[in-house]
Amino acid sequence: MVNEVSMIRHSLPHAKARTGYWYVVSQGKLYLPDAEQPPQPQSLQQLGLELDGSEMLCQIGEIDQTPCYLLQYQDRPEPEHHWHSARQFLVFGEPHFEHAARACQVALFLQTHKFCGQCGSSMHLVNWELAALCHKCGHRCYPRIxxxxxxxxxxxxxxxxxxxxxxxxxxxxxxxxxxxxxxxxxxxxxxxxxxxxxxxxxxxxxxxxxxxxxxxxxxxxxxxxxxxxxxxxxxxxxxxxxxxxxxxxxxxxxxxxxxxxxxxxxxxxxxxxx
Ligand SMILES: [Zn+2]
CATH class of the missing domain: 3.90.79.10 (Nucleoside Triphosphate Pyrophosphohydrolase)
Structure with missing residues (x-):
């Protein structure tokens, strides 16, 4: 288990060949084309989702040594019925629910910490832990629990x-x-x-x-x-x-x-x- 979320510095096209469990989040919902099946290890390319370069990508853990990735979309790709609440993952057991939960929470953190709550400047993600840091005033935020x-x-x-x-x-x-x-x-x-x-x-x-x-x-x-x-x-x-x-x-x-x-x-x- 990777405890901290490690940010992937590679560009999205480079990441397309990466194989892992993909937890794709948009506006609090997770992508699950078959609601009865948990995510299977596959490449981002095999997932078949279009990317426009505005997506956020990071590793959020491992299941049996296979990496788990969060891919965050601003606008949810169609069709709507492929997107589900993390509740759907409860039936797949603990590792999948845990990573679905983490994916949703990290996605929400990234979405809501773009600007400093103290001085209003842009926040930057630090690369040794999951935190957002304001370079102007030093204010640091962690995902809310x-x-x-x-x-x-x-x-x-x-x-x-x-x-x-x-x-x-x-x-x-x-x-x-x-x-x-x-x-x-x-x-x-x-x-x-x-x-x-x-x-x-x-x-x-x-x-x-x-x-x-x-x-x-x-x-x-x-x-x-x-x-x-x-x-x-x-x-x-x-x-x-x-x-x-x-x-x-x-x-x-x-x-x-x-x-x-x-x-x-x-x-x-x-x-x-x-
Ligand atoms: Zn600040």
Whole structure:
């Protein structure tokens, strides 16, 4: 795995013969001519996309020693139905989703850091790490990553607290989630979010895992926590409903390709062994 994004200094025509996994991004969507098939190692030429020289190109990692490249288009080539959300890559498994997520996030970084946020001069990419630097005032920027917490709250009856947010359809529930604020630990964010969203107190937080979530640049982290008191009271405009569910009688929840789905299944499996 290449940790840092290495910029390719070669011109695009020279890059045409390069073989690798190509993650082609335009305006937040990825090129996938067959939505059921992950990218296969091939040359840029074999990909069959027209280039006009305005595209950005860089290496964003490796899968089994085969390089993975990001190719960024300003204007999305036709046809529209060949372009998909990074969500489509969840079904292809971790290496492909991880590189699709990185491709989208790096593309967004390149697109939104052309000018210095401090003095307005042009930014330049540095070649030893993925950063944009202003040569005039020295301001340096890195790709933005927004940490989020997911919290699976379990009570003494071994019931799981699930909520439905205003943007989810009726009958679909998930564990609670929220963004980490400035100068907050992940644990403090989890305690605050649960109190704000459903009015209950939690403790005994256990870290479960994390997942990059490129919508547009989140890093999900997940905890299991014990309910410690308080009545369920949903935050208006955020949470439509929240209930305690028996782990063997759950409503429709996220799939296991997502971190929230994975945490829920971990609890369900642990409960079925009891
Ligand atoms: Zn500057």
């Amino acid at each position: 927004n940490p989020c917490v997911l919290i699976a709250v379990v009570n003494s009856k071994n019931q799981l607290l699930l909520a439905r947010s205003a943007r989810h359809k009726s009958g679909f529930f998930s564990i609670l989630a929220g963004f980490v604020e400035s100068a907050e630990t992940l644990e403090q964010a989890a305690v605050r979010e649960v109190a704000e969203e459903v009015g209950v107190r939690i403790g005994n937080l256990q870290y479960v895992g994390s997942q990059p979530w490129p919508f547009p640049h989140s890093l999900m982290t997940a905890f299991i926590a014990d309910y410690q008191g308080g009545e369920l009271c949903c935050q208006p405009d955020e949470i439509e409903e929240a209930h305690w569910f028996d782990l063997d009688k759950l409503p429709e929840v996220p799939g296991e390709a997502t971190l929230s789905g994975r945490v829920i299944q971990q609890l369900v499996k642990a409960n079925s062994r009891k």
